[in-house]
Amino acid sequence: MKQSQYKIKTLKEAPKDADNVSTALLSRAGFIDKLAAGIYTFLPLGYRVLRKIENIIREEMDALGGQEILMPALHPKENWEKTGRWGSLDVIFKVKSRASQDYALGSTHEEIVAPLAKGFINSYRDLPLYLYQIQTKFRDEPRAKSGLLRTREFSMKDLYSFHTDENDLDRFYEKAQKAYDKIYKRVGIGKETFKTYAGGGSFSKYSHEYQTLTSAGEDEIYFCEKCQVAINREIIDEEKKCPECSAVKDKLAVYKAIEVGNIFKLGTKFSHPFELSYLDKNGQKQEVVMGCYGIGPSRVLGAVVEVRHDERGIIWPEEIAPFKIHLILLSREAKVKKLADKLYDDLIKEGAEVLYDDTDDTAGVKFANSDLIGLPYRVVVSDKTVEKGGVGLKKRRDSAEKIVKVKEIIKLMAK
Amino acid sequence: MKQSQYKIKTLKEAPKDADNVSTALLSRAGFIDKLAAGIYTFLPLGYRVLRKIENIIREEMDALGGQEILMPALHPKENWEKTGRWGSLDVIFKVKSRASQDYALGSTHEEIVAPLAKGFINSYRDLPLYLYQIQTKFRDEPRAKSGLLRTREFSMKDLYSFHTDENDLDRFYEKAQKAYDKIYKRVGIGKETFKTYAGGGSFSKYSHEYQTLTSAGEDEIYFCEKCQVAINREIIDEEKKCPECSAVKDKLAVYKAIEVGNIFKLGTKFSHPFELSYLDKNGQKQEVVMGCYGIGPSRVLGAVVEVRHDERGIIWPEEIAPFKIHLILLSREAKVKKLADKLYDDLIKEGAEVLYDDTDDTAGVKFANSDLIGLPYRVVVSDKTVEKGGVGLKKRRDSAEKIVKVKEIIKLMAK
Numbered sequence A, B: 001m002k003q004s005q006y007k008i009k010t011l012k013e014a015p016k017d018a019d020n021v022s023t024a025l026l027s028r029a030g031f032i033d034k035l036a037a038g039i040y041t042f043l044p045l046g047y048r049v050l051r052k053i054e055n056i057i058r059e060e061m062d063a064l065g066g067q068e069i070l071m072p073a074l075h076p077k078e079n080w081e082k083t084g085r086w087g088s089l090d091v092i093f094k095v096k097s098r099a100s101q102d103y104a105l106g107s108t109h110e111e112i113v114a115p116l117a118k119g120f121i122n123s124y125r126d127l128p129l130y131l132y133q134i135q136t137k138f139r140d141e142p143r144a145k146s147g148l149l150r151t152r153e154f155s156m157k158d159l160y161s162f163h164t165d166e167n168d169l170d171r172f173y174e175k176a177q178k179a180y181d182k183i184y185k186r187v188g189i190g191k192e193t194f195k196t197y198a199g200g201g202s203f204s205k206y207s208h209e210y211q212t213l214t215s216a217g218e219d220e221i222y223f224c225e226k227c228q229v230a231i232n233r234e235i236i237d238e239e240k241k242c243p244e245c246s247a248v249k250d251k252l253a254v255y256k257a258i259e260v261g262n263i264f265k266l267g268t269k270f271s272h273p274f275e276l277s278y279l280d281k282n283g284q285k286q287e288v289v290m291g292c293y294g295i296g297p298s299r300v301l302g303a304v305v306e307v308r309h310d311e312r313g314i315i316w317p318e319e320i321a322p323f324k325i326h327l328i329l330l331s332r333e334a335k336v337k338k339l340a341d342k343l344y345d346d347l348i349k350e351g352a353e354v355l356y357d358d359t360d361d362t363a364g365v366k367f368a369n370s371d372l373i374g375l376p377y378r379v380v381v382s383d384k385t386v387e388k389g390g391v392g393l394k395k396r397r398d399s400a401e402k403i404v405k406v407k408e409i410i411k412l413m414a415k
Helices: A021-028 A044-063 A077-082 A110-117 A166-187 A233-239 A297-307 A334-349 A363-373 A383-387 A406-413 B021-028 B044-063 B077-082 B110-117 B166-187 B233-239 B297-307 B334-349 B363-373 B383-387 B406-413
Strands: A032-036 A039-042 A074-076 A093-096 A103-105 A129-138 A153-163 A193-199 A206-213 A219-224 A229-232 A253-267 A277-279 A285-287 A289-295 A325-330 A354-357 A377-382 A391-395 A402-404 B032-036 B039-042 B074-076 B093-096 B103-105 B129-138 B153-163 B193-199 B206-213 B219-224 B229-232 B253-267 B277-279 B285-287 B289-295 B325-330 B354-357 B377-382 B391-395 B402-404
Touching (some): A021 A297, A032 B110, A044 A166, A044 A297, A074 B032, A110 A129, A110 A289, A153 A166, A166 A253, A206 A297, B021 B032, B074 B077, B110 B289, B166 B193, B166 B289, B334 B377, B334 B406, B402 B406
Parallel strands (some): B193 B229
Antiparallel strands (some): A074 A103, A093 A103, A253 A289, A391 A402, B129 B153, B153 B289
16 A cells, blocks of 8 residues: 555644543554544554454354354344343443334344344254354443543454353353454464453353453453463452462452453353243253353454554554555655565565555654554665665564565565 | 354245345345344345455455545434534434433434545645445334345445545546446346436536346336436436437336445535635645445345346355355265265365255255355265266256266366
8 A cells, every 4th residue: 555645644642532552542643533432433554453353353253163144233122121131231322213113222132143043043953053243332331431442332243152051052162262362362462361250140150351461451350370360350359269279369460451352151041031942852942051252353453552562653463463564765766766666566466465655754754653553564665775785674663674685575575 | 164064044935024036035045134124134144245245345446546444333413413414314313322412323424524534634635535434324214125125224335535626526436437337247237237317416417326127126217228327217307308318208218226326426515514625736725525435235235136036046146156156965875975075175175165065955955945045056966976977067047957077176166
């Protein structure tokens, strides 16, 4: 993408209401634009990252055997009345229609997926079944804040699993955890993200959150070094020890963290009101046992920036960077420009993702913007690098630039 | 995808409220599921088609120089008050918030993209600019009907172009039409889809719709054979002739059609209230001139089925078929099953998209389902075909099956 054609507007100052690092950097670097409190537009760079995160999640859900569907955001009131949550879940937006009944704007989809699954499930042979979607959710958040971390409209992957019994749910619940570990590793926050014990509702003792440790987090979690798991405040206040090794609360470290996912054994909580059942091997009707597994790609995007940045800007992990290479031309010489143009074309031909700063900005502006945007590799073509026989290569997280021959850079950067 | 694992539930009868062919077939074949009037879930097969249509549109928008963004569905009331459409556009859903102001649920995004573009546009050097999104829209449709053709929630691609002047808009408007022609061709309704003169609003004499001729259409259009363009009822009632060759109304054929896209010269209608301006070469402030270009992937999906089906089911055009090949095993012999399994693995390795019916259903059920689902190629592996030295190959739209050697089928079907 040539910046002469696709203008990226960066800002010197963060918007005044940016109340954390990720919002400041993502706004300054031209990834997001705030429309209203808790409501953001994804600009071209930001949308590229969002789609990459969504695709990683999609791949891991497919590998689990998940089938991708797309459920609506408009939910009939009657579905939510059936579970009693029309009145009790106060973050659901309610929509009046001139033409029809009232709707809820989906903040979660158990009320939709349970009756939907009735069309798929008759006998034990139809189970297990795994349905997921990547879809826009809405929450009437009383305190929208922290940029992408707490919004009123956000991208969400929600997987729902359907089982004959609790044992089968338990088996899948373990597998889903491995998929979640892979996702956090691939998006670049694997080391900072931990499975966290959380309240379980009526069906199981615990549910689990995934929490990413960062000083910007609004959650406080207790961390057991020995088990490499975390415990949320609610559980620790009750149990006062690690649920795995029984280490007492005082032995646990306390960290700030951002919740970046949650998984939950639902049991028959939703299959019961919607009469979602199956015929077992003996022809007996049984209630289906369910699990649900959420992860918010837009919130993950914010969390990655909270963890991966320095004082100059964002440091994107390679697998979700909007582009791999920031190619920067620093010359008014036609010969040098020609060389940079050809390098751009050759890299594109090799399948590399390149952002090409071919604008007339000064070197200072180009370098500052490049650090702010934070692509993994910076490749500089200038009179000086050409004199030295090549281009200047620097990783975003390193400080030293080295001269590399043009041929070699193409080999290094090929997809 | 193996049907033993990914169960596709087909229905013998269409739902009673299916009021057109596409709704009946898409419901019976397991592509969509109705949640409420005008509100549908896309099931795995349907979602695959939807994503393919969206990707074709995305490719053509990128080729036009479009930059993809994602704007929110929740719109602040004040944006819509600024253009006077909060009160006048009666199909917008209104959402009450406990925590904030009221919102509109976006049925279109001029009120959002015009102020957004202010952040990108300062001088004439920043123009033209092309921003687009593929996003979920909402309409409080008084009469939701005809399945995916008239819904309350639907997928939409909306492109907005920004120009220094009318001439530049005119040039791009022509280019956009070529992109639209390509899209309809690629999704398989190029021959049936025509540019149609429609009302232009205050800025230009005409806007243009794209209309797909089909008996299921709820629009009636006048068609000029000579110019290969159509004219909508509103324009023909007024002008009583073809706008291109002036052929009189009586010389024009009348057809039923579905609107599958519309393009519109907006002029300064939205840049004016949002003060979207630029500095020209003389440093003078000028209002930006805008165009908008819509196409609904979910409605296009419905239109394709209206046009491409027979009495047995859907006939998917190859580029948007959920899978290319329906591989069907008709044997209980271990040897034959092994051959089919290997063929499936080999085809997948070659990058072909294969739906594999490895279930225990009867031949009759398998063939009926295969015709209903409508993939471009059917490949049958049975005792008989193996005896004859291969597999049975049939195109969905043909009736004769021919025997092809396994090696040859892999070569034929490789991506």
